[in-house]
Amino acid sequence: MATLPSVAGIGLRAPHVARVQADRPQLGWLEVHSENYFVDGGSALAALEALRTVYPISLHGVGLSLGSADALDGAHLKQLRQLAERIEPALISEHLCWGRIDGRHLNDLLPLPFTPEALALCCERIDAVQNALGRRVLVENISSYLRFESDVMTEWDFVASVVERTGCGLLFDVNNVYVNATNHGFDPHAYLEAMPGPAIAEIHLAGFDARGPCLIDTHNARVAPPVWALYRAAIERFGEKPTLIEWDADLPELEVLLDEAAIAQSILEEAHAVAL
């Protein structure tokens, strides 16, 4: 099983697979959405099996719904376990959110109230997933467009508590911190300071949409300048971490993703030089 190097990688999406296979761009690793490979066969799975021999792979889930009041979806977890056995990923991650109620999936990353009930449920589910997979998983902080009156703690205390109680890793999404800081009016550096640095095993960067009354985490643009600044602060604080450029909608040419990854790589190298 490969480990992720503390360098930049990209989220690999279907339209870029052929180019990446043919050109093998210099990237430290690749991340894919686990669910896109919950298939029995076909060319997409074959391509991933070929790419895993070239790049370390991170499996990033979007549908396990760790915070749902519904029972954990055993079939989904089984598919994830089978995929993990097939791909032997360096990392497996999921989101700290919910997406399913009364058997209906909403297929989105929905916000939790920051309550003891939600915290206990998430921790129980993460324990179950880590036991089922026989390894540590990472959980990612999400973007949100609302807060509940029932919150009794901050988002960063909720995230830090989950990591502390379960021993899971943290996939720290710097863009999501910036989006939420803007949407909910808090200082993103307060969030940063509350994070357990050694548990951060990966960082996500992406672009947002600022046209509405809220910033929307659309993954359809370059990383915004203030997010790059927050990323620098995170790397200075936590050290070099594997860093991913995510792009999901309005997908540009592969070169644009590689260019964004090169910017992240240069920030990582600056930090490395300072550390030496």
Add this chain to the structure above:
Amino acid sequence: MPSLSELQRGFAAGTIFDDAAAIAQLGIVSAGIDPASRIAIYRNNVLGNYRKALAATYPVTRRLVGAAFFDGAVEAFVRAYPSRHGDVNHYGGDLPRFLATYGPAHALVYLPDIARLEWAIDQANIAADAAPLDLAALATVAADAWGDLRFRLHPSTGLIESPYPILHIWRANQPGAGDETIDLGEGGDQLLVRRTAQGVTIERLDAGDYALLAGLSAGATLSDASRRAQILDPAFDLSATLQRHVASQAIVAFCAATSTARRTQP
């Protein structure tokens, strides 16, 4: 304060069904944007995900009705047929069934069958791989015992039958195709959809050929399936048809009927 399950139930009612009373019960902090507008952001995201996923699976269906009609149909479909998978890629197999009863699409009688064809294409892309049929093993079965064998089709196989010329309609609505008028009375289609080394292919079958594969696909023995084929097409040539489908790997495995019966006993 709502419990977590109450909160999530209300959130789903607010986003999927636009239920104002449910939104009011959620205890959403306004902070400059009212709760309904905040839920509307999620509604746009959730429905947008489904629109995008279903547009990718059903491009011809969408082209036939137009984007605005399709988006409206998706919204009604999402309400009527909840997603049961954490993976949005698995969602949408019920769209043909939904379209058959969707009032605004009533005049487009061929639409559900086009959608069935597109779902079969989508599923063929992700079905399991399979090795070719083991001819050496088949040769060990006495020729007069073949009628009792059950043959298995490639896992990617879809068999789609329609009283309308759906393959013609499908081809005329591929990207870059010019305008064309199609006579719905030109005859129906019996289609074999499957994945080959070249990708997903669609092949038009004649009645006997289709009956044979449909029978085998449903678990009939070779003799039962070919009897049905011969009734529909007196000129049906079993040996040639079987040989062709084995060579093209539409048929990939066989087993003795008795052993199958034993295995399927509870």
